[in-house]
Amino acid sequence: MGTLKLRNCTIWDVHYWRQTKGGDAIAKPGEEGTIDFGATYTLGVKRVNVSPDGKNYRSAVNQNGIYYAVWDAGKQELEILSEHEANLYPWSSDNAYLTKWIKRLPDWMSALNGEHSLNNYSIPGTHDSGTQHTGDGIAHTQNFGISAQLEDGIRFLDIRLDGVTEFDQELVVKHGCIFCFLSFGEVLDSCKAFLNAHSGETIIMLVNASGCLYNNIESRFKSYLQEDAYKDLFYLGESMPTLNQVRGKVVLFRRFKIDDTSVLGVDLSEGWEDNKTFSLTTPTPANVKFEIEDQYKDRDTHVKLQAVKDALNNTIANSNDNIMHITFNSIAGGHGHTPYEYAWGGGGVDPIMNPSLESFLIEKSGDRRFGAVMLDYYNNQGSQNGIVEALVRSNDGLLL
Structure with missing residues (x-):
């Protein structure tokens, strides 16, 4: 029996x-x-x-x-x-x-043909990735930590850093001025452990100063790169690499400014527009082109959802444009609503961003490039990973 x-x-x-x-x-x-x-x-x-x-x-x-x-x-x-x-x-x-009940997605990149530039793939990401422990409210955008996100298929992290004090060399993760109870070292440890276990994967990390107390994070950031634990962790080139070039690495997309002309990752420190959909080209000689939708203050979800769809349709329609497309499906808390309510509903929010995005991805399903798509509460509260699944499966045309 x-x-x-x-x-x-x-x-x-x-x-x-x-x-x-x-x-x-x-x-x-x-x-x-x-x-x-x-x-x-x-x-x-x-x-x-x-x-x-x-x-x-x-x-x-x-x-x-x-x-x-x-x-x-x-x-x-x-x-x-x-x-x-x-x-x-x-x-x-x-x-x-x-x-x-689906399997987790720790090795999805390993199955891809890695000869293509990173801008040729669909890549699920998280907005303000380190906010698991902030507590409910407008600063809270993720229910899970960095390690769980990576195991669940997330490959693009959005990390905002600040100092603990003006003179302390440690960097911590903040959302605005709100401390996220997470150090930069802990973020790097999670990434390193994941990549050691899954060497066919890569992680893109968009790093910026938090915009709060100590915006000059350059020297402290560089000090981490000199530590034995992390000195081989990053790809710090200024050009967009192929997947094969950066398997087992963290690829730095840098939004914070530095005081010298040294190469420190893909340089997005100039030209990032506030609450806009915009184009950005990194400095010569790299000249990496980006198309970015980051209309995070559009709290009318009809307007925001249309901006997201327009950005993704543009990405699909120009699949061979050699441009890195980044689309933020996230909305900042405000107007009486939290990021969770904008993402998954509540308080009369309509349309709801994440279910609407899922429906869009399903409608457009097939071998399509969606670029990097940045999410709040990517899998709701652990019960639904459909957005990540859809993005990962859209890469099937690039399987080995």
Whole structure:
């Protein structure tokens, strides 16, 4: 006797049973049902009180197996997937709970052809990546720490730094003037540990001064690069590298200014416009071109969502433009709403940014380049990683 598990990934109640042997039950959306099997049977499923019911069967199921019920909108029927099949199945809003059980994404870059420049890929990122421990409020934009983000497929980090005091050499992460209870060393330790375990990956790190007390972070930042623990961690070139050139490295995109003319990463210290969609070209001789949407003060989500869609449509339409596109799907807290409410809803926010972005990515699904997409609360509160999944899967045309 074995116990088969059926995980309902759909947004409907799913009735399931052993054909000819009964044992039927209902699995609620996002819940796991069980059924005792004494031998190999055929498993049946259908939607409850929905037309069409999408009835379907899978024969010769493993009596101790784990299976996933998903809705195939094209066939208008339920599918019963093995665990391997479920890991490859595209996310959709009908199957919102698929991401509850999907594999984490620590090695997705390792499967890509690395001969292309980083601006040729779709890359999920987080806005103000180090804010897990700020507490609820306008400074809180992430529910998970750096290590968890990397394991979940995030490959672009947005890090804002400041000194603890004017004379202290330690740098800490801040959101504006709000301390995030995270040191820069801890960020680097998380990145190093991840890359040591997943040497085929790379991490882009956009680094800026927090804009609070001690904006001149240059000397302190450089001191970290001289430490034995971190001296080989970064790619510090001024040109956009290929993925193969930076596997196992952190690629520095630098927004803070430095006092000399030395090369210290891809230089975005001049030309970053406030609350705009804009173009930026780094200094000669690198001349790296960027298109950036960062309309973080557009708290009318109709306006902000249109800006995001326009930016992504531009990225798709110009897939061979050799430009690094960065799109921020995030909105700063204000006008009575927190970043979480803008991202996932609450307080009457409509449209809601992250579900709307998911729907857009699904609509545009296929081998497309979306560039870097920066997110608040990328996977809600751990229950949904659909945006990251969609971005990662859009790179399938670049698989080895």
